[in-house]
Amino acid sequence: MGKAINQLASKKYRSAILWYNFLLYLIFLSHFPWGLGLTLFEFFHLIPYLRFARRLRPATLFKATLALSLSILFWNRANIGFQILSILSIATLNYFIFYEITHQRLFSSDNPISIAISKFKDVFLNLYAVFSLPIRIPKRFENNSNIAKIIVGLIISFPILIILISLFASADETFEIWAGGLIDFVNRLFRLEFINFESLFEMMFTGVLFVPYIFAVIPVKKIKSVKVERIYVIELLTLSIAVAATFGLFILSQLNNVQEILAGFRTGSLNPGEFVREGFYQMSFANMIAFFVIYLLDLDLRKNLTDKSRKFAKSLAIILLLEIVAVTALAFQRVWAYQFAYGYTEIRIWGIILVAWLFGVVIIYSLKLYNFINKNKAIQSLIFFSTGLILVTGLINIDKIITSDNLPTVNNKIDYGYIGRLSYDAAPQWEKLIDGMESEKKVELIKPILNQSGVYTYKDPEGETVISEAGSKDRICNSNISIFAYNTAYERGKEIICRNYDTWKDYLYKYF
Numbered sequence: 001m002g003k004a005i006n007q008l009a010s011k012k013y014r015s016a017i018l019w020y021n022f023l024l025y026l027i028f029l030s031h032f033p034w035g036l037g038l039t040l041f042e043f044f045h046l047i048p049y050l051r052f053a054r055r056l057r058p059a060t061l062f063k064a065t066l067a068l069s070l071s072i073l074f075w076n077r078a079n080i081g082f083q084i085l086s087i088l089s090i091a092t093l094n095y096f097i098f099y100e101i102t103h104q105r106l107f108s109s110d111n112p113i114s115i116a117i118s119k120f121k122d123v124f125l126n127l128y129a130v131f132s133l134p135i136r137i138p139k140r141f142e143n144n145s146n147i148a149k150i151i152v153g154l155i156i157s158f159p160i161l162i163i164l165i166s167l168f169a170s171a172d173e174t175f176e177i178w179a180g181g182l183i184d185f186v187n188r189l190f191r192l193e194f195i196n197f198e199s200l201f202e203m204m205f206t207g208v209l210f211v212p213y214i215f216a217v218i219p220v221k222k223i224k225s226v227k228v229e230r231i232y233v234i235e236l237l238t239l240s241i242a243v244a245a246t247f248g249l250f251i252l253s254q255l256n257n258v259q260e261i262l263a264g265f266r267t268g269s270l271n272p273g274e275f276v277r278e279g280f281y282q283m284s285f286a287n288m289i290a291f292f293v294i295y296l297l298d299l300d301l302r303k304n305l306t307d308k309s310r311k312f313a314k315s316l317a318i319i320l321l322l323e324i325v326a327v328t329a330l331a332f333q334r335v336w337a338y339q340f341a342y343g344y345t346e347i348r349i350w351g352i353i354l355v356a357w358l359f360g361v362v363i364i365y366s367l368k369l370y371n372f373i374n375k376n377k378a379i380q381s382l383i384f385f386s387t388g389l390i391l392v393t394g395l396i397n398i399d400k401i402i403t404s405d406n407l408p409t410v411n412n413k414i415d416y417g418y419i420g421r422l423s424y425d426a427a428p429q430w431e432k433l434i435d436g437m438e439s440e441k442k443v444e445l446i447k448p449i450l451n452q453s454g455v456y457t458y459k460d461p462e463g464e465t466v467i468s469e470a471g472s473k474d475r476i477c478n479s480n481i482s483i484f485a486y487n488t489a490y491e492r493g494k495e496i497i498c499r500n501y502d503t504w505k506d507y508l509y510k511y512f
Contacts, residue, residue, distance in 0.1 A: 004300050008049070008102045009220055015129040017048050021214050026485050029162035030206055035075040037484030042071040042090060049101045059380055060100045066387045067093040069153070073394035078423035078489035081350060089390050095217045096383060100218040107383075109377045122220040123212070192193055236296055237309070240316045243293050247286070247323035251330070283331040289322050294320050294365065321366055328358045345418065349398050353389065360385045401460055403429035416441065420448030424493025431496060435502075442512040445506045453497055457508045467508055473501050 008014075024044050028037035046064055050056075070086045070093075077083065086106070224470060276394045297317045335351040364385065370380035399422040402408065408415045419426065434442050447457055453476050456468045477498035497504075 011125075011129045014126060014220070017218060018126060018130050018214060020048065021045060021218075025210050025214075027257055029210060029481075031485070032206070033481075033485045033487065033490070033492075034486045035481075035487035037482075037496075038074050038087075038090075039068065039071040040484065042068055042094075044095065045094065049098055052135060054407070056101060057106060059106055059384075060097055063093050063097050063100075063383070063387075064091055066391065067097070068396070069391055070387070073391065075396065075487045076392055076489060078425045078487065079346070079398050080423065081346060082398065085390055086394065089387055091217065093383075093387060098217060098219050106376060108381060110378055119216045122218070123215040125220045126215045127139070127216050164349065182320065183187050214377075237316070240293050240297055240313070240320065243290060244316060244319050247320070247327060248289060249322060250286075251326050280331050280334055283327050284354060284358070286330075287327055290320050290327075291365075298369065317369055321369070323356070323361055325362055328355055328362070331355055331358075339406065342410075343406045343415075344402045345408050346398055346402065350402065353393055355388055357386065360389065384482065398427060399423050399425035399426055402426065403433065416444035417448055420445045421452075424489045427489075427493035427496045431500065434500075442504075442507050446507050447499065447512070449500075450504060450508065453501075455505060455508075457512050459512075467505065473498070477501070 024041050028041035028044075046067070050064060067090045070090050074083055074086045074090075096101070099107050249494065294317045297313045297320075332352065332355040335348055335355065339345075339348045339352075346430060361382065364373075364378055364381045367373045367381075368375065373381065402422065403419055404424045408418055410418075416433075416437075420430070450457075454469060458466055458468070460466045477494065
């Protein structure tokens with residue numbers, strides 16, 4: 001088993017794995033939109049490593065389960081924020097999974113700089129491994145020169161055949177139909193639309209995202225810690241004191257209670273958007289800086305301090321943690337006050353989720369600081385907590401919450417325009433809202449909903465209502481997509497829109 005594990009990081013095995021993943025990319029991820037294809041890619045992406053599952057730690061298998069679960073939720077949700085976050089989480093989990101399988105231990109690193117340096121080297125080593133396979137193929141058939149020549153001939157023939165098929169298709173209608181049928185068949189199987197310029201552009205765009213990922217995520221060798229020759233004790237302690245003092249002054253300046261904030265919203269002395277959005281982001285970024293300072297205090301460098309300095313550094317870390325808790329609570333207060341006064345929106349809910357994540361990080365770091373858990377358990381706890389929170393976020397369905405309770409308001413009126421611009425996750429609630437509204441107000445919600453389907457409303461010079469259907473009802477409701485792009489949220493939303501298409505469009509004519 002040990003010999004088999006050692007082969008995972010070999011150039012020969014990595015070369016085959018990389019080409020195998022490029023093929024998966026072409027089949028499942030080369031074109032938008034991603035849907036079921038992401039789950040299929042993730043499943044086959046893990047197989048070459050999970051074949052060693054009998055010797056894997058339960059934590060590693062659990063990470064694989066989380067990655068697959070997130071990929072499934074990806075095509076069950078249409079919210080773009082959750083989709084981006086889920087893709088980033090899946091990519092990060094894959095890095096941990098491959099690392100732990102290859103090195104036969106749970107992920108752990110003393111210094112993030114060493115990870116960055118290691119990954120930078122891995123990219124070049126994997127790039128070299130990719131080009132080693134085409135060189136190795138002819139050598140494999142060196143005893144049979146005819147096979148090697150056939151392989152080379154097929155590679156050379158492919159682009160020439162594409163050009164010839166294009167020319168003949170332009171010259172003869174019958175041949176064009178045959179070629180179109182062949183392209184449609186290949187497209188249904190692999191979604192490879194090479195002749196279509198738009199599809200080629202999509203492939204190039206997704207390739208720019210995929211290639212760096214696959215080169216970085218495939219492990220090459222163990223991470224080596226970067227040694228720091230000098231211990232910057234005085235500088236580090238001075239920085240920590242300055243940051244703690246700044247946090248303390250800010251907390252003292254924020255003694256206004258929720259009632260005063262709400263009163264400021266009502267009187268106009270506080271601009272809700274500026275007060276909440278900018279203040280929240282600034283406080284969150286400040287917390288990140290404080291976490292970095294605590295991380296520096298808690299590095300293994302601290303072992304080289306004197307007992308007195310070590311105790312002082314630990315006290316500073318505890319003070320900073322408490323200040324982070326206080327500032328996080330202040331950030332939550334602003335978001336809560338905003339949504340209490342003006343209803344839910346995506347950004348406000350994401351703000352609450354970020355606050356929950358910050359509180360979780362504080363708790364995990366506190367347990368580590370007080371030696372209830374060691375460094376490795378702290379890292380694993382942070383991985384599972386962060387991924388679990390994202391998974392829960394997908395399960396709660398953000399856009400449905402927005403349209404179910406505490407609707408967003410503007411100028412003391414429900415912002416139906418914003419609700420209609422939400423993703424198809426909110427589609428089941430659109431029907432309920434529209435059925436309970438006055439006819440004159442329905443257009444406020446219906447217009448942005450139909451805009452997403454290519455139906456645009458405007459007034460002509462004489463004041464008459466004009467509807468331009470960039471996409472006809474047949475194109476919207478009868479379009480077929482690749483099975484790899486299947487997304488339950490989009491399908492559910494499209495079904496609801498198509499069921500009400502004519503009725504909703506009539507409202508635009510009558511009341512716009």
